[in-house]
Amino acid sequence: MTDSTGLPDNTELADLADTTEMRDKLPELHARLEREAAAAGLLDVAYRLLDSPVGQLLLATTPAGLVRVAFSADHERVLSTLAERISPRILHSPKALDEVSGELDAYFAGRRTTFDVPLDRRLSHGFLGQVQHALSDIPFGTTVSYGQLADRAGNPRAVRAVGTACATNPLPIVVPCHRVLRSDGSLGDYAGGIEAKRLLLDLERP
Amino acid sequence: MMTKAPFEAVVADHGATVLRVCRAVLGSHTDAEDAWSETFLSALKAYPELPAEANVRGWLVTIAHRKAIDVTRARARHAIPTADLPERAGSDLEPPDAAVWRAVRSLPPRQREVITYRYLGGLDYATIAELTGGTAAAARRAASDGLTSLRAKGAAVTLGIDE
Numbered sequence: 001m002t003d004s005t006g007l008p009d010n011t012e013l014a015d016l017a018d019t020t021e022m023r024d025k026l027p028e029l030h031a032r033l034e035r036e037a038a039a040a041g042l043l044d045v046a047y048r049l050l051d052s053p054v055g056q057l058l059l060a061t062t063p064a065g066l067v068r069v070a071f072s073a074d075h076e077r078v079l080s081t082l083a084e085r086i087s088p089r090i091l092h093s094p095k096a097l098d099e100v101s102g103e104l105d106a107y108f109a110g111r112r113t114t115f116d117v118p119l120d121r122r123l124s125h126g127f128l129g130q131v132q133h134a135l136s137d138i139p140f141g142t143t144v145s146y147g148q149l150a151d152r153a154g155n156p157r158a159v160r161a162v163g164t165a166c167a168t169n170p171l172p173i174v175v176p177c178h179r180v181l182r183s184d185g186s187l188g189d190y191a192g193g194i195e196a197k198r199l200l201l202d203l204e205r206p
Numbered sequence: 207m208m209t210k211a212p213f214e215a216v217v218a219d220h221g222a223t224v225l226r227v228c229r230a231v232l233g234s235h236t237d238a239e240d241a242w243s244e245t246f247l248s249a250l251k252a253y254p255e256l257p258a259e260a261n262v263r264g265w266l267v268t269i270a271h272r273k274a275i276d277v278t279r280a281r282a283r284h285a286i287p288t289a290d291l292p293e294r295a296g297s298d299l300e301p302p303d304a305a306v307w308r309a310v311r312s313l314p315p316r317q318r319e320v321i322t323y324r325y326l327g328g329l330d331y332a333t334i335a336e337l338t339g340g341t342a343a344a345a346r347r348a349a350s351d352g353l354t355s356l357r358a359k360g361a362a363v364t365l366g367i368d369e
Contacts (some may be wrong), residue, residue: 026221029239033217033246042250045212079212089250090212 034093044087046096047079053108053203054196057173059097062086065118066100069171071192085123104173110203113140115174123170127158131165138179141204145183167191173200210258213250220263221246223326224270230322231274233311237281244273267327271337309359317352320345 037043045067047060058075060068060082067086070078083090094101099117106112124132131153138144144152150162166177172191178200182188190197224245228238248269256265310318319338323329324345331342331349338345 022222022225025239026225029221029225029242029246030217032239032243033250036243036247037250040247040251042247047214079214080209083212084209088210088213088253090214091217091250092214 030092034091034095037089037091038093038096042089043091043093043096044089045082046091046093047082048092048094048097048101049075050097050101050104052104054173054192054199057104059100059104060090061096061100062120062122064120064122066097066171066174067120067123069173071172071196100174107173108203113204117174119171119174121171127153127155127161128165128168130154131162132169132171132175132177135166135169135175135177135180138176140176141206143179143181143201146180146188147183149180163188176200179204210253210256213253216249216253216262216266217246220266223263223328224266226326227267227270227322228274230310230326231271231319232277237277241270241273241277244276245270248273263327264329264333267323267329268333268337270327271323309356312359313352313355317348317355320348321352321356324349 034043034046038046041063043063045060045062047058047068050057050059055072056075057072058068058070058078059066060070060078068078068082079090100115103112103115103117107115121129121133131149134149134153137152138149146159146162146166147156149166150156150158153162153165155161162180166180167189169175169177169191172178178190178197180188187194187197187201221242225238225242228241228245229235232238232241245266249266256262310321313321316338320334323334323337324331329337331345334345335342
């Protein structure tokens, strides 16, 4: 193929270089970039994907701590939101999430009931943030109603807002919004789907 | 307002292009990898300030050009004067396009640079002229001359008399 100058177009030369060796080299260079970026303090958000019984989870951390856990619905949109709200300096960097990944694996295997990794709660604001903080006090294996949680967050009439707070919890599973049920005992909604909520509650049943 | 893509997408979309550019300009694989790493580290640092509508590939190739110069200077400082390093041994280890890349590397530096930035980096001649000096027209001529000799080498490769 030629353009108006009679020269071959981009792809002709570029394709010649697209060797297997090169495709193998890029992951190695990526790993080096992850290390050097973290060492230089330039890795504002590191993320990885983790397979779990409730589907593939996206885990994201800042240097301050775990900042986002997301169900598999739309990981690309989740990353765009993190780019906008935290920083576009985002790299796929599984190593930065080794610890929380291990804790989640242990939780799903029934070997762990609490999470010890530091949390970065900057995505929780205002009254919704207060509710999301209160979620962390609901112990493993127990549940509360949306109304009770509204009470605990200091506004018993804000049941609807509590529902919103649970639905928009940036750290599901680790911050246990799945332990909040309707006052009639029915499950209510869940960001990861009702099946995921049921599975988590069953997992925590003694 | 356009939302800026996570930097991971920049690496995924342009990592291979930048590596090709670094290899074409620097030749040595080790030097090219150093330049690639320096390029993306530097890009990561500056990324939040990059306008969302910027030409990301052009931006990266521009950084790669500067980093390649840095690597070349560092190598010159540390060069062992008597050592004339042999080509990497073992032709069976070479990728299938090695002959083409040897041909690219054998071009005069000016032609090699222009060809790399135009055809691998996708920069226009005006931008290349800004980076490497001279005029856009001169850059276009250098690219044309380089391609002529690449075609000749390509023919030589086909005829099996390249070595």
